[in-house]
Amino acid sequence: MSYESQSGLNCSVLVLNKHYMAIRIIGVKRAFSLLCRDLAEVVSLEQGSYANYDFRSWCEVSQFRRRFEPDGHDWIATVNFYVAVPRIIRLLFYDRLPRNDVKFNRRNIFARDRNRCQYCGKHFPTTELSLDHVVPRSLGGKATWENIVCACTRCNVRKGGRTPKQAGMDLFRQPAKPRHNALVHVHLGHARYRSWKQFLDHAYWSVELK
Incomplete structure (x- = not known):
C-alpha cells in the first residue's frame, strides 16, 4: 500500500443521520463500507454550499479532482483509480439523535x-x-x-x-465533566475537517468516537 493511501486511511469521517445531525466520528474503512452498500452518501463542501453524491458519483468526481485538485484531498488508491476520502457522510436510513453522554475514559x-x-x-x-x-x-x-x-x-x-x-501546587484549571466531546475540538483544529463545523451545532456536540 502506498504512503498516500495509508495516510488516507488514517483520516476521520463525520457521520450525519438522515436529518443532517452529527452522530459520530468513524474511520475511513467504515465510511467506505457504508458507501459501497448504499447505506450512506457523501456530503461535500463546494464553494460554500454542500453537495450530495452516491458512491458511484463520488468516484467519478474523484477522478476530476485528482486531476485538478490533487493537493485538496486525501486519497485511497484502488486497482484502477484513486478515490478522494470524504470528510462527511450522511446515513440514508438512520434517524436517531446523537448521544448526549461523554464517556469517562x-x-x-x-x-x-x-x-x-x-x-x-x-x-x-x-x-x-x-x-x-x-x-x-x-x-x-x-x-x-x-x-x-x-x-x-x-x-x-x-x-x-x-x-x-x-x-504547594496549583491546578491550571479546575477539572469538570465536559458538556461535549472534546475530541471534536481536536479534529476541528485541522484544516481538513473544517467542513464539519456547520453540522456541529451546540445542541449536537456529543459526537461519539467509534
Missing part, C-alpha cells in the same frame, strides 16, 4: 485537558503524560471527571500522594 480526559499538564501548564505528547488523582486514592479520592487530570511525569512525581494544596 483516558482518551476523553486527554482531549478535555488538550494534552496540557494541569500543574505546570505545558503541553506534552500523550506518551509523556499520565493521569493524576487530584485528591489521591489513599485519601479517599475517586476516579471521576472532577478528580482526574493530565499531569506530566515531573509534576506527578513532585505531587506524589498529596493533594495540590499539601504539595
Whole structure:
C-alpha cells in the first residue's frame, strides 16, 4: 500500500443521520463500507454550499479532482483509480439523535485537558503524560471527571500522594465533566475537517468516537 493511501486511511469521517445531525466520528474503512452498500452518501463542501453524491458519483468526481485538485484531498488508491476520502457522510436510513453522554475514559480526559499538564501548564505528547488523582486514592479520592487530570511525569512525581494544596501546587484549571466531546475540538483544529463545523451545532456536540 502506498504512503498516500495509508495516510488516507488514517483520516476521520463525520457521520450525519438522515436529518443532517452529527452522530459520530468513524474511520475511513467504515465510511467506505457504508458507501459501497448504499447505506450512506457523501456530503461535500463546494464553494460554500454542500453537495450530495452516491458512491458511484463520488468516484467519478474523484477522478476530476485528482486531476485538478490533487493537493485538496486525501486519497485511497484502488486497482484502477484513486478515490478522494470524504470528510462527511450522511446515513440514508438512520434517524436517531446523537448521544448526549461523554464517556469517562483516558482518551476523553486527554482531549478535555488538550494534552496540557494541569500543574505546570505545558503541553506534552500523550506518551509523556499520565493521569493524576487530584485528591489521591489513599485519601479517599475517586476516579471521576472532577478528580482526574493530565499531569506530566515531573509534576506527578513532585505531587506524589498529596493533594495540590499539601504539595504547594496549583491546578491550571479546575477539572469538570465536559458538556461535549472534546475530541471534536481536536479534529476541528485541522484544516481538513473544517467542513464539519456547520453540522456541529451546540445542541449536537456529543459526537461519539467509534
